[in-house]
Amino acid sequence: NAGVTQTPKFQVLKTGQSMTLQCAQDMNHNSMYWYRQDPGMGLRLIYYSASEGTTDKGEVPNGYNVSRLNKREFSLRLESAAPSQTSVYFCASKRLALLADTQYFGPGTRLTVL
Amino acid sequence: AQKVTQAQTEISVVEKEDVTLDCVYETRDTTYYLFWYKQPPSGELVFLIRRNSFDEQNEISGRYSWNFQKSTSSFNFTITASQVVDSAVYFCALSEAGSGGSQGNLIFGKGTKLSVKP
Numbered sequence: 001n002a003g004v005t006q007t008p009k010f011q012v013l014k015t016g017q018s019m020t021l022q023c024a025q026d027m028n029h030n031s032m033y034w035y036r037q038d039p040g041m042g043l044r045l046i047y048y049s050a051s052e053g054t055t056d057k058g059e060v061p062n063g064y065n066v067s068r069l070n071k072r073e074f075s076l077r078l079e080s081a082a083p084s085q086t087s088v089y090f091c092a093s094k095r096l097a098l099l100a101d102t103q104y105f106g107p108g109t110r111l112t113v114l
Numbered sequence: 115a116q117k118v119t120q121a122q123t124e125i126s127v128v129e130k131e132d133v134t135l136d137c138v139y140e141t142r143d144t145t146y147y148l149f150w151y152k153q154p155p156s157g158e159l160v161f162l163i164r165r166n167s168f169d170e171q172n173e174i175s176g177r178y179s180w181n182f183q184k185s186t187s188s189f190n191f192t193i194t195a196s197q198v199v200d201s202a203v204y205f206c207a208l209s210e211a212g213s214g215g216s217q218g219n220l221i222f223g224k225g226t227k228l229s230v231k232p
Contacts, residue, residue, distance in 0.1 A: 042205065042224040090159060099147050099209045099218045105159035
C-alpha cells in the first residue's frame with residue numbers, strides 16, 4: 001500500500017496563476033484533509049471532507065477550493081495564487097471522522113508563489 | 115476554546131542525553147485524544163502515539179516514553195539516550211470534539227524542533 005500520495009512534490013507559480021494539488025489514498029479511508037504548514041505556525045487546516053460527497057471549511061479556507069472526486073481522491077485548487085500561499089501543503093486521511101481515529105499524512109507539496 | 119501549546123520552540127542536546135518535549139492542552143471536553151507526530155528533515159509527518167483522556171498510564175516504546183497528566187493538562191514526550199536520528203520537529207495535537215464531520219479534526223501545537231548533536 002502506498003498510503004497517502006500527493007502530486008506534485010514541488011511547484012513554483014507566478015502570482016495569479018492557478019493550479020490543483022492532487023491527493024489520493026489507498027487505505028479505504030472515509031475522511032480526508034488538507035493542511036498548510038508555515039514556519040512557526042504548525043499545521044493549519046484548510047478544508048476537510050468527512051466522507052465522500054461532503055466538504056467543509058477549516059481554519060484557513062480563503063483562496064482555496066476543494067473537490068472530493070471520489071472516496072480515494074481529494075484535490076485542492078488555488079484559483080489565483082498569491083505570495084501568501086507560499087507554503088508546504090499536506091494531505092491526510094483517516095478511517096472515519098471520529099475522535100479516536102488517527103490521521104495519516106502524505107509526503108507534502110512545497111509550493112512557492114512568486 | 116481548544117488549544118495546544120508547545121512552549122519549547124527549539125531544543126538542542128548532545129547525543130545520549132535525555133530530553134523532554136512539553137505539550138500543554140486546553141479543552142472543556144471530558145473525552146478527547148492526544149497525538150504526537152514526528153517530522154524529520156525529509157519533511158513527512160510520522161504518527162508516533164495516540165492517547166485517550168481516560169488512560170493516564172505512562173506509555174513506553176523503546177527509547178520513547180509519554181507522560182499524560184490530566185491534572186496539569188499535559189502530555190509530555192521523553193526521549194531517553196537521544197540519537198542523531200531523533201533530530202526532527204515534533205508536533206503534539208488534540209482531537210477536536212466538534213460535531214458531525216468535524217469530530218476528530220486535529221488541533222496542532224506549533225511544534226518543537228529537536229537537534230541532537232553527535
